[in-house]
Amino acid sequence: MYAFILRRLLCLVPLLLAISFLAFCLTAASPSDPAEVALRVNDITPTPEVIEKTRQELGLDRPFFERYLAWLGKALQGDLGTSFVTHRPVARELARALPSTLALACVATLVVLGVGIPCAIVCFVREGRLADILVRALIFLGAATPTFWAGLLFIWLFAVHLNLLPTGGLEGASSFILPACTLALPSLATYTRLLRAGMLATGQQDFVLYARAQGRSPLAILLQIVRNSLQSTLAALGMTLPKLLAGTFVVECIFAWPGLGRLCVTAIFNRDLPVIQAYVVLMGLFFVLFNLFMEVAGALVDPRLSGRGSAGRKGKGRPDKSRPDTSMEDRA
């Protein structure tokens, strides 16, 4: 297992280098001159003399690869540059914004689970009936609603009209509710439908028939179906967290949430290139790490994936295509 983890970690190195290089290329390919941008965002008129001075200060007069290597060297030591706008270290800016976004994404995940599972159960139990159709229609409506509009509607209804919650900002637990629900809305539909489909498939399995024949209570059978169907949903959920982290742009702007999304939107509007660059690398890092985390977790529960099992030996650590679907096999 350790060898597997080490192997996967080693694979990350070229991947992260590629991400960092791409991020650097993207910002370098920006049509705006970074020196001018750095001046403009500070309301300084970019005269040729000032532009030249700023180019030297930012090291933009050096060749591209030299700049990239210098940036990479510093980045490895935790120095991601200085923001053009705030003149603070980018790493500090990201560290300031990350916890709020992480917390929001986690609460949104809880909302997805807390609302999605009961909805899927209702749909499964009342399959094809009014409740199923109604829940699915509502979920579909929620997913089809643009996030910015849903957010504004939530503020209008719950904050302004009913006066139950704050309109925005991060000032206590209640301020999580509206942004987290708004953020969860698009994912909610996906997971409810995924779980519902899983439950319907599981409900057709022989073990369910066997359990019924044994005379077990409907509730116990339902719970068993839910537990078995959750497996694939939770695996998909592992990748949802980074997606939610990367998808907070709109929600954070509407709810004045001091997180990564807003930091990045502000940076994009100001062409604050060091921040954009660091944000892209950070998001790439998140996706790669969560992917690794899920792989390791999968390998822990199924040793064949890590190369310890017989199938793994054949496939040198990769899943064997000839291997039957685990869940189906176990259910059988």
Added chain:
Amino acid sequence: MLSRLTRRHNPLSFVSLILLLAMAFLCAGCQEDAGEKTPAAAKDSAQGPAQTSARAGRTLVYASTKDIRDINPHLYGGEMAAQGMVFESLVTNTTQGVQPCLATSWEISEDGTIYTFFLRKDVRFSDGTPFDAEAVRLNIEAVLANRLRHAWLDLVNEIDRCEVVDSHTVRLVLRHAYYPTLVELGMMRPFRFISPKCFVNGGTAGGVSGLAGTGPWILSEHRLGEYALFTANPGYWGEKPRIDSVRWKVVPDHQAIILGLQKGEIDLVFGSDGDMFSLDNFEALKAMDRFATAQSQPIASRAILVNAHQHFTKERAVRIALQYAVDRQAIVDGLLNGSETRADTLLSPEVLYCDVPLDIRSHDPAKAARLLDEAGWVMGADGVREKGGDKAVVRLAYNANNAQEKSIGEFLQANLKALGIEIRLLGEEKQAFLDRQKSGDFEMQYSLSWGTPYDPQSYVSSWRLPAHGDYQAQVGLERKEWLDGQITRLMTERDEQVRRDLYRDILTYVHNEGVYIPLSYSRTRAVFVKELSGVSFGLSQYEIPFEKMFFADKAR
């Protein structure tokens, strides 16, 4: 088998999920305690709980889409309104002209190159440092040490040195007589004063260690991207503010600002040119009983730049035809709800030196069509004029984030379509808009003058800089070199009558060449709760006079 599987898979996923959640909340919890404070905020909040406790008392909540950022008065990274709350200048620009502020009076030498200022004697910075001649000298030298950053302001280049005469008298020595000296000293930046104790490495160019000013407010807390709390300066030398504190709340979304106002979380929204709310929103809020609204006097000029260096618009006849084609009154009545004054000239005749007799080009589509016909631009079969195979197509660039510019662009599109000119609207985010402005890659571009007190001298002066759209639009003019020379001469001209003549020549030339389509004279607007009184406007569109505001209802 089944139970084994579920026990092996689900607990792991659940545990990892719960661990992540716990970590996230822990991080968020830590962040609550680790609030970002500016050096000054940290220093000032250490003065005691009395000031911060004002938050529980009478705090005015002002919402803005922007954070105050770094309000070092000698740099340009912060919000000007916030800089004006904390830092003051020697003189101040008012509707009655230049008035004393930190200087009680001043003398100007015969040749106009030496300004002697007599300073107030009862002033201290909020960190306790006395405000004296030495502090003035150090501040001015700190600005001059960073001359390149202030290249837009001619005064910075004109100051030769600053001398201390006695403890409360300073002398400013200029290289040449420079007539806007007092006006530019009274601007929001960079000639404002910060305690020399806040200097880093003997200056301010590389940042400051604190934000102690002499103004009516002290920045006592700042959470970047969330809010800034300004408390009334108890040692302020002038009339003290009547509210205890101002909470500058950052709400990036325009609609969320309106909803916050409706919920009662926000007391005041203040802005110009659609940067805080659209005119429709303003009108809607105005109609509500719960809010009061106010509008300033016309403060800046809204216009469309017509680029004399582009293929279609390089012909003077075309530019003049465009002026006749635009129905400015309809824009003012229909799009701006009659809240602004129609502009017939680039700068309002009420602006100093701008009362120049110019031909008014009122809406006259027939005349516009005739001018285009005479210039050889004849109507094509597809309804678009053409000449020698070229189509009459122009690109109108505007800042997509501005609520009003798009509406005005669409209106112009309809106006010119009737004349056989196709407008392609280019709504771009601000930096792309500015890039285009600097490259001159546009036929038409939305433009707003800097407003008083920058108009006319600083605004006209900026026409000489290639980074400005004005320069790019004018660079195709036959007498651009002459125009720039006249502007340069104007800045150092001492004779009032000659100066007037120079302004007349400059404004007449750009008007006759049609490089600007004047639209309206814009206003600053405020929406606020009815309990708030004393809401007024400064001379500049960038200042917010919080110190004059107060809550009429004391029980609030």
